[in-house]
Amino acid sequence: MQNRRIGDVRVSAIGLGGMPMSIEGRPDEDRSIRTIHAALDAGITLIDTADAYHIGADEVGHNETLIARGLASYGGDTSGVLVATKGGHLRPGDGSWTVDGSPDYIKQACEASLKRLGVDAIGLYQHHRPDPTVPYADSIGAVRDLLDAGKIRFAGISNANPEQIRQAREILGGRLVSVQNQFSPAFRSSEPELELCTELDIAFLPWSPLGGIRAAGSLGGAFAEVAGRYGVSPQRVCLAWHLAKSPIAIPIPGASRPETIIDSAAAGTLTLTADDLAVLN
């Protein structure tokens, strides 16, 4: 598995997205733990989660708790695993997603994530989504305070436009290490953010890199055509395509089954040719 950089640490070029193990349609806990262990066995050292990956209002942080359990019960060394969580998004329990970007809320959410993850400092803490009712500078100011207080090791943002990336970078005093935006073959409009992250040398974590939980299985077209040439899955080709887009891209495919994350992790060793990329682009 090739490595890429987040802040001053190296992580696997393919991460594990934890969301499918905790929202609607999630598997039982045993299968989720097996999925996390399969990811670790495959050399994955970046796990993306969020306090908002849950269903009921009474189970906030379901996914963080699951990831903590998966790491604690793994037989091997997990000291090199970077857990990336997020705050600022909420699920009130009726299926909807809301936001709260107030500094007090973000600091309180971070404290709760620290407890669930059972760590003194969160590896990578990402502001989940801008709150239109709160100045962005105030939300990111809270993340800066968390960095200064040593509650988080690295700071990232998510669902941000180029202006917000520049603003966050300035507020964090150059300590912005990652941007996580939606990007997939079917959703390419985060191209400007990907380019800006490449220019600024900030990690870019495409979310729903396969098109999202419902669409990931039906990835076809050019991706299926190239996959046929290599005798691999279209999903693996898709992840290799993400990696080829920029040296700072680190896709985080979601999984709820060991088989899918094992297949996805193998994208870290699949190199596409210029001809392949021309077809896919």
Ligand SMILES: NC(=O)c1ccc[n+]([C@@H]2O[C@H](COP(=O)([O-])OP(=O)(O)OC[C@H]3O[C@@H](n4cnc5c(N)ncnc54)[C@H](OP(=O)(O)O)[C@@H]3O)[C@@H](O)[C@H]2O)c1
């Ligand atoms: N920052 C944000 O606002 C935001 C929003 C959405 C998601 N995210 C993050 O991004 C991660 C990825 O996004 P996502 O989970 O929405 O969508 P995705 O990664 O595009 O698709 C996930 C689905 O793809 C399937 N899959 C994965 N690898 C596969 C393979 N090699 N072959 C066939 N199927 C495969 C999985 O199936 P199985 O379930 O059967 O394993 C999974 O349900 C999330 O888990 C979450 O961590 C962040």
